[in-house]
Amino acid sequence: MAGADGRRTIEGGEILYAFHPDLAAQWTVRPGEPILVRCPDGVGGVIRDPGDRYHAVDYDRVNGCVGPIAVEGAEPGDRLVFAIEDITVPQAWGYVLVIPKFGLLQSHVDEAATRIVPIADGRVRFGGLSIPLDPCIGTIGTAPAAGRFSTVIPHDHGGNMDTTAIRKGARVHFPVNRPGGMLALGDPKAVMGDGEVCGTGVGVPIDVAARISLVKGGRLPRPVIETADDWQFVASADTLEAACRLATEDLIDALVRAAGLSWTDGYMLASLVGDLRISQVVDPLMTVRMCIARRYLPAIDAPA
Amino acid sequence: MAGADGRRTIEGGEILYAFHPDLAAQWTVRPGEPILVRCPDGVGGVIRDPGDRYHAVDYDRVNGCVGPIAVEGAEPGDRLVFAIEDITVPQAWGYVLVIPKFGLLQSHVDEAATRIVPIADGRVRFGGLSIPLDPCIGTIGTAPAAGRFSTVIPHDHGGNMDTTAIRKGARVHFPVNRPGGMLALGDPKAVMGDGEVCGTGVGVPIDVAARISLVKGGRLPRPVIETADDWQFVASADTLEAACRLATEDLIDALVRAAGLSWTDGYMLASLVGDLRISQVVDPLMTVRMCIARRYLPAIDAPA
Numbered sequence: 001m002a003g004a005d006g007r008r009t010i011e012g013g014e015i016l017y018a019f020h021p022d023l024a025a026q027w028t029v030r031p032g033e034p035i036l037v038r039c040p041d042g043v044g045g046v047i048r049d050p051g052d053r054y055h056a057v058d059y060d061r062v063n064g065c066v067g068p069i070a071v072e073g074a075e076p077g078d079r080l081v082f083a084i085e086d087i088t089v090p091q092a093w094g095y096v097l098v099i100p101k102f103g104l105l106q107s108h109v110d111e112a113a114t115r116i117v118p119i120a121d122g123r124v125r126f127g128g129l130s131i132p133l134d135p136c137i138g139t140i141g142t143a144p145a146a147g148r149f150s151t152v153i154p155h156d157h158g159g160n161m162d163t164t165a166i167r168k169g170a171r172v173h174f175p176v177n178r179p180g181g182m183l184a185l186g187d188p189k190a191v192m193g194d195g196e197v198c199g200t201g202v203g204v205p206i207d208v209a210a211r212i213s214l215v216k217g218g219r220l221p222r223p224v225i226e227t228a229d230d231w232q233f234v235a236s237a238d239t240l241e242a243a244c245r246l247a248t249e250d251l252i253d254a255l256v257r258a259a260g261l262s263w264t265d266g267y268m269l270a271s272l273v274g275d276l277r278i279s280q281v282v283d284p285l286m287t288v289r290m291c292i293a294r295r296y297l298p299a300i301d302a303p304a
Numbered sequence: 305m306a307g308a309d310g311r312r313t314i315e316g317g318e319i320l321y322a323f324h325p326d327l328a329a330q331w332t333v334r335p336g337e338p339i340l341v342r343c344p345d346g347v348g349g350v351i352r353d354p355g356d357r358y359h360a361v362d363y364d365r366v367n368g369c370v371g372p373i374a375v376e377g378a379e380p381g382d383r384l385v386f387a388i389e390d391i392t393v394p395q396a397w398g399y400v401l402v403i404p405k406f407g408l409l410q411s412h413v414d415e416a417a418t419r420i421v422p423i424a425d426g427r428v429r430f431g432g433l434s435i436p437l438d439p440c441i442g443t444i445g446t447a448p449a450a451g452r453f454s455t456v457i458p459h460d461h462g463g464n465m466d467t468t469a470i471r472k473g474a475r476v477h478f479p480v481n482r483p484g485g486m487l488a489l490g491d492p493k494a495v496m497g498d499g500e501v502c503g504t505g506v507g508v509p510i511d512v513a514a515r516i517s518l519v520k521g522g523r524l525p526r527p528v529i530e531t532a533d534d535w536q537f538v539a540s541a542d543t544l545e546a547a548c549r550l551a552t553e554d555l556i557d558a559l560v561r562a563a564g565l566s567w568t569d570g571y572m573l574a575s576l577v578g579d580l581r582i583s584q585v586v587d588p589l590m591t592v593r594m595c596i597a598r599r600y601l602p603a604i605d606a607p608a
Contacts, residue, residue, distance in 0.1 A: 037368060047568075071570075095574045096575070096576065098568055098571060098572065103558075103571075103575075104548060104549055104550060104552055105549060105553065105571060106543075108567070108571075113568050113572075115546060115569075115572055125577070126569075126573060126576065127565070127569065129573070129600055131576060131577055131600075191576055191577070192575070192576060193574065193575060193576055193577050193578040193579050194578075194579040194580050194581065195548065195552070195574075195575070195578065195580035195594075196575055196578065197548075197552050197571070197574050197575045197580065198571045198572050198574065198575035199574065199575070199577060201575065201576060202576060239543065239544070239545065240543070240544035240545055240548075240582075240590075241408075241543065241544055241585060242591070244408060244499065244501075244544075244582070244585050245408060248408055248409060248499070248501050249409065252409075261431070262574070263412070263429075264402055264417050265419070265431065267402060267407075267412075267413075267501070267502045268400045268402065268417075268419055268502050269430060269433070270497065270499075270501050270502065271400070271407075271496070271497060271499070271500055271501045271502035271503070271504065271505065272400065272428070272430065272435060272495055272496060272505060272506060273435055273495070273497050274497040274498075274499065274501060275497050275498040275499065275582075276497070276498050276499035276501065276582040276585065277498065277581060277582065278544075278548070278579075278580040278582060278592070279583065281545060281548050281580065286544075286545070288582070290499075295332055296433055296435075296551075
């Protein structure tokens with residue numbers, strides 16, 4: 001099925017609630033083929049009214065993702081680049097949830113709370129405040145080499161990274177661990193802060209205009225976000241400190257591999273111009289990204 | 305002693321290596337008095353050559369601070385606002401150090417390394433790269449109500465927060481815990497990334513043009529940075545997660561106190577437009593800041 005602008009539309013199918021090595025493609029695309037991915041909201045549409053509450057996170061049934069999308073020719077050791085050309089919000093409202101036993105300040109929270117917020121003219125209304133839309137994709141990843149990861153969990157395959165930088169204009173690089181790569185995405189937000197402290201942004205469905213390209217032999221240990229300005233090395237781990245270590249190691253490896261620095265010089269440069277940023281502090285693992293301006297690191301691959 | 309532009313110059317005296325309740329003023333200033341604080345580098349000038357190494361952090365003798373500066377009329381329960389009007393670097397070089405058993409990736413480091421980097425025309429040269437100067441104050445704080453904190457340690461009084469946002473144009477709000485407040489500062493960097501992953505930025509001396517004003521009764525639990533665009537609630541704790549909790553609690557308290565939100569609405573708003581950012585991950589405690597644009601929180605005090 002092709003969208004109005006000739007993009008192939010990817011929607012529906014069997015919703016995916018876990019990333020694992022045996023994912024079977026529901027769609028197969030050519031590298032660079034224009035697609036429009038229609039993602040449902042992160043709670044499967046069950047929150048529609050302030051009286052609808054979310055009393056606990058069911059790790060088997062939230063952040064449902066559309067996919068897997070296989071990319072023709074993708075083989076383990078390659079990488080996929082998911083280029084986000086546009087994200088639109090096809091709904092005039094979104095939800096914000098406080099969920100018991102979830103969120104950064106869960107010790108303060110006794111009961112569930114839901115707020116339905118209107119969306120109009122590119123803005124979310126929150127009481128008397130008007131917040132510009134800045135939609136992002138909360139969960140996106142490829143099939144892992146091993147293990148089974150609920151769509152609530154971020155890990156080296158991507159998954160629930162809840163990273164605001166995965167927005168319009170970003171190119172998100174993923175490891176290919178299994179033939180086809182098997183990309184899937186969901187858990188959209190109309191707007192969210194770095195940290196996602198209460199456990200949600202403004203949950204909505206989104207339509208994502210994208211193309212997936214392929215870098216043969218471009219193996220990566222973990223996802224990397226490319227923006228107009230910088231590279232962001234994303235890592236998730238049990239603690240923020242452990243995630244910071246992984247993301248910093250990945251940056252230094254790229255400085256050594258692609259820019260020819262010694263490891264020690266890479267470590268020093270990371271300390272001078274690398275910015276560790278928090279993505280989220282509420283999922284079962286913590287996610288950070290180590291960011292460096294492209295003027296200090298033009299490419300992440302070794303020179304040819 | 306007055307500087308060329310009529311500012312009172314504060315320099316020398318006995319260098320301070322710990323914040324504690326019994327600090328005695330070496331200078332006393334009037335609220336709003338223009339001052340120029342000359343800070344020595346963070347290692348007391350012992351690193352001048354690539355052959356000079358720093359083999360271990362001596363918690364009693366680094367990050368030497370200039371102060372204490374008492375502010376006339378400051379009493380416990382007030383707050384001081386340190387307004388940074390300018391920071392200049394009066395030296396044509398700086399140091400970057402890798403120190404064994406210190407820094408985020410210390411398990412990779414066997415021996416000390418020193419790099420001396422030239423500074424000219426507002427830029428640091430690092431190999432073939434040219435990095436714009438963006439000087440910040442690594443250690444700045446007031447006397448704590450209790451306890452003794454080496455100038456390597458950040459805590460609720462401020463101290464070694466290693467926060468890039470403490471730069472020209474920022475107004476940094478501190479709790480006054482003891483008469484006069486007893487502000488001191490040091491540990492300057494010519495440039496540094498968020499995280500300060502190797503354990504140092506580019507160490508240099510700096511001259512800080514500032515004024516310290518007083519908010520009577522403006523009690524704060526921890527430092528808050530005010531910029532042209534946002535408020536940044538700074539917190540330090542044993543782990544990044546614990547620091548994130550404190551900083552988020554402080555933001556929500558301000559949203560409740562100054563903007564009249566319910567706690568739950570404040571928590572949700574913090575999740576939508578609050579950005580948790582990493583300051584540093586290498587000092588004995590970890591430091592983060594929770595940032596919110598001023599259009600969502602015009603002031604941090606309750607309306608009169």
